[in-house]
Amino acid sequence: MKENIDFKADTIFPAGEPLPEMLSKYFIGQAYLNMLTTTGVGIGNVTFEPGARNNWHIHHKGGQILLVTGGRGYYQAWGEAARELKTGDVVNIPAEVKHWHGAAPDSWFSHLAIEIPAEGASNEWLEAVTEETYNNSKK
C-alpha cells in the first residue's frame, strides 16, 4: 500500500470519524475513533495518521489492552524505552502506568483499544509527548 494516502481504506475495522474535540485536544496530529462496542467491554478502533500520538495518560483502576491491526507505531511507558509495534502485537497496559501510544513518523497505525472493566475506572490525561521523546522512539 501507499502509506499516508487513503490509508483509511486499509484498516481491518472501519476507521470511523476524526476524534471528537474532547479527545483530540489530548492528541498531536490527526486520529480517528470507531467505537466497535460499549456492551460489557468498551472496544474502540483507533487509527493514527503518520506522526500522530496521544498525550501521556493514565488509566486509573482498570487498565487497557492494545491489539495492533495495522501499520507501525510505538508504545512507551514512563521511564522505559519505547516499544515498536506492528500488526499482531499485543500490549497490556496496567492501571496506574503513565504511557502514550501513536504512529511512527512514516506510517499510519491502527489498534483496537479494549478497556478492562473496573469500578470507578477513569482516564487521566497529562502533558503532550515532546518532539525529543517522540524522536527517541524512532527505529
Add this chain to the structure above:
Amino acid sequence: MKENIDFKADTIFPAGEPLPEMLSKYFIGQAYLNMLTTTGVGIGNVTFEPGARNNWHIHHKGGQILLVTGGRGYYQAWGEAARELKTGDVVNIPAEVKHWHGAAPDSWFSHLAIEIPAEGASNEWLEAVTEETYNNSKK
C-alpha cells in the same frame, strides 16, 4: 490469497495451535486458538479451517464479543437465521443465548473472541450443528 492453503500465514494475529482436546471435542473440523491475553479480559484469536464450526453453546453470566479479522463465516443464534460474517464485523453475543459460529464451507475464518468478565461466568457446550443447519447458513 489462495484460500485453504497455508491460511495461517494470512491471519492478522498468529493463529496459534490446534485446539486442545478439551475444546476440540466441541468442534466439527479443525480450529486453532491463540490466547492473546488473559489479563483483565480474556481475548483469544480463533481460526477455523473451511467448514469448521463449534457446537451450539451458551455463555452463562458474561457474554462474548466477536471481532472478525479475516475470511468469511457465520454466526447463528438459536431460532434466528444465520448471519454471514466478514472482516471488520462485530457480534455481541449476550449471556444465556444459545449460538454457534464457524467458517464458511469454502473459506477460512478468523475472529477475536473477547470474554465479557462476570462473576461466576461459565460456558455450556451443547449439541453439534447438524449438516442441515450448517447448509442452511450458506449464502
